[in-house]
Amino acid sequence: MDLKTVLSLPQYPGEFLHPVVYACTAVMLLCLLASVVTYIVHQSAIRISRKGRHTLLNFCFHAALTFTVFAGGINRTKYPILCQAVGIVLHYSTLSTMLWIGVTARNIYKQVTKKAPPCPDADQPPYPKQPLLRSGPNQPCVKARAQDSE
Numbered sequence: 001m002d003l004k005t006v007l008s009l010p011q012y013p014g015e016f017l018h019p020v021v022y023a024c025t026a027v028m029l030l031c032l033l034a035s036v037v038t039y040i041v042h043q044s045a046i047r048i049s050r051k052g053r054h055t056l057l058n059f060c061f062h063a064a065l066t067f068t069v070f071a072g073g074i075n076r077t078k079y080p081i082l083c084q085a086v087g088i089v090l091h092y093s094t095l096s097t098m099l100w101i102g103v104t105a106r107n108i109y110k111q112v113t114k115k116a117p118p119c120p121d122a123d124q125p126p127y128p129k130q131p132l133l134r135s136g137p138n139q140p141c142v143k144a145r146a147q148d149s150e
Contacts, residue, residue: 025071032060032067051107059100066093 039046039056048056073086 022071025067028067029064032064036060049107052104055100055104055107059097059104062093062096062100066090066097069093 036057039053069086069090073082073090076086077083
């Protein structure tokens with residue numbers, strides 16, 4: 001058996017997709033199901049914000065909807081109403097998945113760039129921000145200070 005004959009597409013569009021599409025869809029759905037079940041079982045041990053939990057579950061749901069509708073309905077072109085419904089659901093689920101990815105990225109960015117609260121035990125106020133190079137009418141130039149020290 002030649003590799004070209006195994007991977008070749010049929011001459012006419014059939015009712016079914018290549019078996020690899022269905023196998024990969026099943027693997028993706030199992031991975032999403034595993035992450036949701038893992039989250040639900042170990043919910044008390046996983047430290048995640050309420051927004052994070054909401055985002056994670058919605059992302060998993062809409063990604064699973066996208067995979068399922070694509071694999072099950074992309075070739076359903078025989079009836080125009082069914083074809084339009086598959087198209088609408090596929091567009092909605094894809095855009096929703098992208099939305100939840102964007103919300104996740106925004107939440108991660110906000111958590112990473114959050115300023116640390118000041119230490120309550122410190123008796124001294126924090127140092128004011130000073131420019132690295134000070135120059136002006138009341139400040140000596142950096143070059144002048146370097147020449148004075150020689």
